[in-house]
Amino acid sequence: MTGKLRRLLLARRGGASWHWTDVASYGYLALGVLLMFGPVLWLALSSFKTPAALLEFPPSLLPMAQSEVSVPGYPQPLPLFRVTMEDGSVRELAQVRRVGITAQMVDPAAPGQTIRVPADRRTPVRHMALAVENYTDPLTQFDFLRFLRNSLVVTVVATIITLLINSMAAYALSVYEFRGKKLAMLGVIGTLMIPITIILAPVYLVVTKLGFVDSLWAVILPGAATPTGVFLLRQYMLTIPRDLIEAARMDKASEWRIYARIVMPLSMPALAVLAIFSVMWRWNEFLWPLAVLTKTEVHTLPIALNAFQGELQTQWHYLLAMTVVTLLPVALVFAFLQRFITSGIANTGMK
Amino acid sequence: MTDTMRSHGAPARGPSAAAAAVTTGSANALMRLTDPPMRAVQRLIGAARMPYVFLLPNLVFFGLFVFLPIGINIVFSVTGGTALFPAERPYVGAEHYARLLDCGSYLEAASCREDLFWRGVGNTLTFTVFQMVAMVLFSLVTALVLNRPIRGRGFFRAVYFFPVLLSPVVVALIWKWILQRDGLLNAVLTTAGGEKILFFVDPGWAMFWSVFVSVWAHMGFYTLILLAGLQAIPRDVYEAAEMDGTRPWRVFHRITLPLLWPNLLVVLVLVLIRSVQVFDEVFVLTGGGPGTATMMVVQYIYATAFANQVQNFGLAGAASVLLGVVLFVLTLIQLFLTRRRAS
Numbered sequence: 001m002t003g004k005l006r007r008l009l010l011a012r013r014g015g016a017s018w019h020w021t022d023v024a025s026y027g028y029l030a031l032g033v034l035l036m037f038g039p040v041l042w043l044a045l046s047s048f049k050t051p052a053a054l055l056e057f058p059p060s061l062l063p064m065a066q067s068e069v070s071v072p073g074y075p076q077p078l079p080l081f082r083v084t085m086e087d088g089s090v091r092e093l094a095q096v097r098r099v100g101i102t103a104q105m106v107d108p109a110a111p112g113q114t115i116r117v118p119a120d121r122r123t124p125v126r127h128m129a130l131a132v133e134n135y136t137d138p139l140t141q142f143d144f145l146r147f148l149r150n151s152l153v154v155t156v157v158a159t160i161i162t163l164l165i166n167s168m169a170a171y172a173l174s175v176y177e178f179r180g181k182k183l184a185m186l187g188v189i190g191t192l193m194i195p196i197t198i199i200l201a202p203v204y205l206v207v208t209k210l211g212f213v214d215s216l217w218a219v220i221l222p223g224a225a226t227p228t229g230v231f232l233l234r235q236y237m238l239t240i241p242r243d244l245i246e247a248a249r250m251d252k253a254s255e256w257r258i259y260a261r262i263v264m265p266l267s268m269p270a271l272a273v274l275a276i277f278s279v280m281w282r283w284n285e286f287l288w289p290l291a292v293l294t295k296t297e298v299h300t301l302p303i304a305l306n307a308f309q310g311e312l313q314t315q316w317h318y319l320l321a322m323t324v325v326t327l328l329p330v331a332l333v334f335a336f337l338q339r340f341i342t343s344g345i346a347n348t349g350m351k
Numbered sequence: 352m353t354d355t356m357r358s359h360g361a362p363a364r365g366p367s368a369a370a371a372a373v374t375t376g377s378a379n380a381l382m383r384l385t386d387p388p389m390r391a392v393q394r395l396i397g398a399a400r401m402p403y404v405f406l407l408p409n410l411v412f413f414g415l416f417v418f419l420p421i422g423i424n425i426v427f428s429v430t431g432g433t434a435l436f437p438a439e440r441p442y443v444g445a446e447h448y449a450r451l452l453d454c455g456s457y458l459e460a461a462s463c464r465e466d467l468f469w470r471g472v473g474n475t476l477t478f479t480v481f482q483m484v485a486m487v488l489f490s491l492v493t494a495l496v497l498n499r500p501i502r503g504r505g506f507f508r509a510v511y512f513f514p515v516l517l518s519p520v521v522v523a524l525i526w527k528w529i530l531q532r533d534g535l536l537n538a539v540l541t542t543a544g545g546e547k548i549l550f551f552v553d554p555g556w557a558m559f560w561s562v563f564v565s566v567w568a569h570m571g572f573y574t575l576i577l578l579a580g581l582q583a584i585p586r587d588v589y590e591a592a593e594m595d596g597t598r599p600w601r602v603f604h605r606i607t608l609p610l611l612w613p614n615l616l617v618v619l620v621l622v623l624i625r626s627v628q629v630f631d632e633v634f635v636l637t638g639g640g641p642g643t644a645t646m647m648v649v650q651y652i653y654a655t656a657f658a659n660q661v662q663n664f665g666l667a668g669a670a671s672v673l674l675g676v677v678l679f680v681l682t683l684i685q686l687f688l689t690r691r692r693a694s
Contacts, residue, residue: 021599022499025496025499025501026501028492028493029496029501029507029510032493032507032511033507033510035567036510036514036567037510039525039526039529039567042525042528042529043524043528046528055533057533057537057538058538058541058542059533059534059535059538164408165408165409165412166409168406168409169405169406169408169409169410171405172401172402172403172405172406173402173406175402176402178399178400178402178403181402184406187410187413187418188409188413189686190417190418191413191418192682192686193675193678193679193682193683194417194421194678195628195678197628197630197649197652197674198424198652198671198672198674198675198678199417199421199423199671200652200653200656200657200667200671201423201424201427201435201656201657201664201667202419202421202423202424202427202668203416203420204435204656204657205420205423205435205436205437206416206419206420206423208435221412222412222416223416224412225408225412225413225416230409254386254389254393255393255398255401256385256386256389256390256393256401257382257386257389257390259405260378260381260382260385261382280516283518284518284519284520284521286518286519286520286630286631286635287631287649287653290653291653291656291657301518302518302519302521305520305521305524306520306635309524309527309635316528319524320524320528323521323524323525326518326520326521327518330516330517330518333516334509334516338505338512339505342508342509342512342575345572345575345576
């Protein structure tokens with residue numbers, strides 16, 4: 001039985017035996033899992049700790065809190081300790097108060113009698129406690145829902161605009177021959193060299209002139225046309241058979257109709273890849289929103305998180321929980337579309 | 352015609368049928384709404400001019416948010432004052448460029464008039480060199496390991512890839528939490544008998560973690576490109592080498608590396624382009640500190656234009672133009688290499 005199991009676990013493709021390089025490979029991968037997943041797991045675990053538990057050093061792995069009991073005769077619940085008594089027995093006692101190196105304890109079962117024990121003889125009784133209020137408080141106390149909504153609006157609206165205008169341009173550049181096509185292509189390539197990083201102030205000026213300062217449009221519009229999107233879609237549209245388009249023209253379909261009813265449905269795989277990219281870009285975008293969104297009401301999640309972490313007294317318990325909420329949609333999208341995303345990126349070499 | 356269209360419409364099977372029906376329905380409604388005006392446009396200008404109509408929205412966006420800003424940026428860089436509108440700014444010629452480039456010695460940032468800029472340049476260079484070496488090394492090793500007959504390759508590939516999708520702010524906060532004074536890493540260090548290290552107070556450590564976190568976040572992307580390149584190498588080349596009894600190191604050196612080289616070059620240039628513009632993760636992780644130890648060029652530009660008390664668009668513009676020239680050259684190289692790889 002164990003032999004069978006061992007053979008199953010150790011079996012290799014092609015029936016070859018184990019080599020030290022195989023061991024090294026799996027060792028490397030195991031280390032990778034620890035290093036890549038560990039930090040995110042640590043964030044998630046920490047986000048459920050109470051502020052007191054977050055201050056502990058060394059930190060406990062799981063979110064723990066000290067157990068408390070209500071004892072008759074005492075108005076407040078008392079902290080519970082496990083005490084090693086002088087005769088070597090171990091009892092669970094509630095602490096009334098601590099004076100210097102001795103602690104006054106009571107037995108919750110017999111509250112009448114106080115017991116004095118040396119403070120170093122007790123260890124706190126702890127249980128796992130999830131501080132869910134880290135998640136619920138920001139929803140009510142801060143504008144967290146507003147930031148979430150802002151991020152959603154930016155992501156959805158920008159992605160729709162991106163898909164529409166980039167697919168239109170890609171359609172023009174893939175299906176037609178027209179004067180100035182070379183120039184248009186060159187223009188699109190040119191924009192590839194100008195990341196928003198180096199035109200922050202001028203774009204700010206344009207956005208100001210258009211009257212979009214401190215509105216979500218200031219974040220949505222500037223990145224909507226993307227050379228990456230145009231090329232990705234054009235490449236795909238070039239593979240659509242011309243006969244289909246010619247046949248539609250014979251049937252007197254308008255050029256717009258050909259775009260909307262033939263080319264677009266056939267380009268779905270490429271559109272989906274661009275949609276995922278766009279969602280990713282917009283949800284995570286940082287520098288430009290940081291520059292242009294000065295009012296708190298229009299902050300998106302990354303900007304809000306950054307503002308929150310920069311405060312004098314960082315409230316880590318809230319910050320960690322909000323970070324998890326920001327990370328969660330991306331994690332879910334990835335969990336479901338992993339193969340699709342990775343093959344999309346491997347094929348295009350873009351992100 | 353209608354048959355063709357229907358066959359490319361909704362695949363009415365499985366749980367997605369309902370979603371597909373909704374999509375088709377809204378698409379039909381949208382079509383009824385948009386087709387008549389577009390048809391009228393086509394009648395007006397003729398079918399041959401329709402491509403311009405399709406190009407128009409994108410060109411307007413590119414024009415407004417890329418090409419016009421480039422022009423304004425150049426104007427900014429040769430005008431002074433604090434006004435945002437170019438018409439209100441006095442012409443100062445090459446003054447900003449002169450100020451940026453005025454150095455006693457280019458090797459010593461403190462000897463420069465605009466020492467912060469040069470500190471940014473120096474930091475960005477340091478970051479870029481270390482990041483390129485580490486990124487290429489780790490993504491290459493990971494791609495090579497993943498290219499072996501590994502069980503659960505899809506899972507491991509996903510493990511290395513998922514941080515690519517995370518927001519740079521999230522990435523920075525995850526690590527900031529681990530690296531803080533009473534954080535997980537210091538707990539591990541003290542448990543192992545070491546001393547606590549204040550990672551963000553020591554300039555060397557701050558730079559180390561800036562590079563580390565960037566590599567952590569992005570290596571999955573480059574691993575993916577290299578893995579695709581490795582998988583494109585024909586199996587029979589390896590089989591022939593195996594039959595000849597070629598040693599593994601020699602196989603790597605003589606077969607894998609030369610055949611992977613085009614991909615590796617593209618990765619190198621991509622890492623270079625991204626490194627030169629690095630900002631997000633490092634800014635949230637270290638704030639550019641301690642002091643200016645991890646302040647990058649982009650942070651200098653951002654601070655000069657927006658965050659400082661006196662907004663100096665002229666100086667920021669000049670620095671942007673210089674950075675833009677560097678990026679322009681790098682991108683030309685990238686396009687050349689990508690094209691060569693494709694052909």
